[in-house]
Amino acid sequence: MVGVGLIGGSIGMALRDRGLVDEVVGVGRDMGSLEQARARGAIDRATTDMADGVSRADVVVVCTPVGRVAEDVRRAADAAPRGALITDAGSTKRAIVEAVDKLPRAAEMFVAAHPLAGSERSGSAFARADLYEGRVCVLTPSTRTAPDRLRRAREFWSSLGTRIIEMGPAEHDEVVAYTSHLPHALAASLAATVPADWLPLAAGAFRDGTRVAGADTELWTAIFRDNRGPLMNAVGKLQDRLSSLKYALMNDDEESIRRWWNDARARRSLFESQKFPEA
DSSP: OBOOSHHHHHHHHHHHHTTOOSOOEEEOSOHHHHHHHHHHTSOSEEESOHHHHHTTOSEEEEOSOHHHHHHHHHHHHHHSOTTOEEEEOOSOOHHHHHHHHTSHHHHHHEEOEEEOOOOSOOSGGGOOTTTTTTOEEEEOOOTTOOHHHHHHHHHHHHHTTOEEEEOOHHHHHHHHIIIIIHHHHHHHHHHHHSOGGGGGGOOHHHHHHHGGGGSOHHHHHHHHHHTHHHHHHHHHHHHHHHHHHHHHHHTTOHHHHHHHHHHHHHHHHHHHHTOOOOO
16 A cells, blocks of 8 residues: 555555455555554555565555656556556546556556545544445556456455446546536635634535535645646536526526526436435
């Protein structure tokens, strides 16, 4: 496990809880944080040395920030057995896949993945073994992806309880710009729009609408930058939607306001009908 925060720690706990591995090795930069993850039950052994951590690995999961994933995949590929599977948990895929595809050894071993699970909280202290149960994991193979590694990636992520969906890296980034990155941007915008001295009057709608605005700043800065093109398009669509409400309000157009709300209500009902587990 390269990177043992919430995501990596939860993978480690799931693997150990399900008895799927003999040993989970955590690789990171800070031994103090790694020891906390070990005490939490997320890993069996900790090291800050990549080569030491992956030299006997069957599977390497890179759970570092998106800007570091490709380089960490390269380092892991150089040190891991040639037959190992390397996968990741990055929230964006196009740039990662393009970078790894330029590295023959790494491309041979790597299958890009994005488990759609997480929390506004960070760190192994909040990891849990059931985080991936019933969740979707998107695999984004490229033309360089080895068929046997893709099969093993399906098996690995399925073993954690996920449902597998496959699509291209660019398509993935466009979709999650709307379904994940835009909601985070909207939550942050809402949280920053309400004056601080009005917060005593904020209740459930504000709490629910801004929950993910408590997520790690550096993590989301990196994600927004890496997926800035699709996210800009998504922000534009949201602006159009808000503009239509503003225009209806300016004209006191009751029917347009009702239609505006009903469209959203129907889409929300469709989402609820899929019965996704709570984050």
